[in-house]
Amino acid sequence: MNPFTYVRATETSGAIRALGRDSHFLAGGTNLIDLMKMGIVTPEKLVDITHLPLKHISRTPTGLSIGALCTNSEVADHPLVLKHYPLLSMAFNAGASPQLRNMATVGGNMMQRTRCPYFFDTALPCNKRVPGSGCGALQGYNRMHAIFGASDQCIAVNPSDMSIALTALEATVHIQGARGGRILPFADFHRLPGDTPEKDNVLEPGELITSLTLPLPAFPDHVHYLKIRDRTSYAFALVSVAAALQLDGGNVRAVRLVMGGVAHKPWRLEAAEDFLRGKPATVENFRQAAYLAMQGAKAYAYNQFKLTLAPNAIVQALKTASGVTA
Numbered sequence: 165m166n167p168f169t170y171v172r173a174t175e176t177s178g179a180i181r182a183l184g185r186d187s188h189f190l191a192g193g194t195n196l197i198d199l200m201k202m203g204i205v206t207p208e209k210l211v212d213i214t215h216l217p218l219k220h221i222s223r224t225p226t227g228l229s230i231g232a233l234c235t236n237s238e239v240a241d242h243p244l245v246l247k248h249y250p251l252l253s254m255a256f257n258a259g260a261s262p263q264l265r266n267m268a269t270v271g272g273n274m275m276q277r278t279r280c281p282y283f284f285d286t287a288l289p290c291n292k293r294v295p296g297s298g299c300g301a302l303q304g305y306n307r308m309h310a311i312f313g314a315s316d317q318c319i320a321v322n323p324s325d326m327s328i329a330l331t332a333l334e335a336t337v338h339i340q341g342a343r344g345g346r347i348l349p350f351a352d353f354h355r356l357p358g359d360t361p362e363k364d365n366v367l368e369p370g371e372l373i374t375s376l377t378l379p380l381p382a383f384p385d386h387v388h389y390l391k392i393r394d395r396t397s398y399a400f401a402l403v404s405v406a407a408a409l410q411l412d413g414g415n416v417r418a419v420r421l422v423m424g425g426v427a428h429k430p431w432r433l434e435a436a437e438d439f440l441r442g443k444p445a446t447v448e449n450f451r452q453a454a455y456l457a458m459q460g461a462k463a464y465a466y467n468q469f470k471l472t473l474a475p476n477a478i479v480q481a482l483k484t485a486s487g488v489t490a
């Protein structure tokens with residue numbers, strides 16, 4: 165039993181002020197409470213932020229603003245998201261279960277910890293949980309693990325589906341701290357493990373995610389979120405692909421491709437995007453793009469299958485998004 169204090173904040177600055185060392189914001193609780201029950205996180209204080217006024221979904225002159233406390237299902241089902249950003253709805257609906265999506269918030273989803281089994285088992289070494297203790301996954305059962313951007317300290321992957329779509333849509337994150345606010349591209353929020361795998365992202369202690377903004381809709385059609393997993397629901401991605409295309413006749417005018425389940429952060433496939441831009445949308449070009457996307461991939465003992473699964477998933481996502489089958 166780890167005792168902790170609980171406070172409920174009603175305004176943003178009060179929530180930030182209330183957060184001290186070894187304390188956490190509490191949003192939907194669907195990740196944090198599990199981690200506390202397992203003794204992986206042992207905060208001295210929880211600051212409940214569920215009563216903060218961060219629950220809007222509204223148009224802005226430059227796109228759409230989404231409050232950090234909107235639930236996953238509120239965003240997924242919102243008419244503006246369904247119409248203008250269907251890729252985001254698809255990604256949300258591929259995650260977790262309806263009950264979890266009704267509780268889990270956007271900010272909490274961004275902050276969720278890895279599902280690496282070595283992180284979850286306090287009897288095993290994990291540099292992310294206990295820096296310096298070693299990486300059990302490196303020589304262990306690493307079926308779920310990274311094929312891009314890993315280090316010899318950590319080969320865990322980020323489990324968020326939402327974050328894959330938000331990277332593809334080039335969202336922006338709004339953050340508030342005691343010393344003021346800052347805004348950063350969503351793609352810069354999560355980080356690679358390097359020598360400090362305990363840090364999943366660039367949020368500083370005491371900072372609160374307040375909202376996300378999406379740019380004006382650029383990909384209302386020709387999008388697909390493909391998630392490949394062991395069960396068809398209620399399971400994390402082995403590999404996922406967010407594909408968004410603008411087609412001009414039979415040619416690719418614009419494209420975004422991001423993979424999940426393969427790295428410590430959403431993995432944008434820039435070489436594949438560069439190759440496809442301006443080219444005919446054909447299966448042969450999709451295959452070539454997938455080949456380019458896989459350059460530099462490195463598998464471990466139990467996740468060699470991802471080297472085949474990932475390029476096939478890229479091709480399939482592009483086929484479904486474009487409607488092109490030949």
Ligand SMILES: Cc1cc2nc3c(=O)[nH]c(=O)nc-3n(C[C@H](O)[C@H](O)[C@H](O)COP(=O)(O)OP(=O)(O)OC[C@H]3O[C@@H](n4cnc5c(N)ncnc54)[C@H](O)[C@@H]3O)c2cc1C
Pocket residue numbers: 188189190191192193194195196197198232233258259260261264267268269270271272273274275276323324325326371372373374398399400401
């Ligand atoms: C069984 C199960 C299956 C799941 N399957 C999937 C899946 O397939 N795909 C997927 O993407 N996700 C999945 N999830 C994860 C789920 O999406 C996350 O648990 C959820 O998004 C976390 O949101 P929350 O609001 O409950 O966060 P909490 O649990 O309340 O918080 C998580 C962390 O985020 C921090 N935090 C929360 N809000 C903020 C904020 N505004 N600013 C700064 N820090 C903040 C908290 O302090 C805490 O450290 C699954 C979860 C479970 C339990």
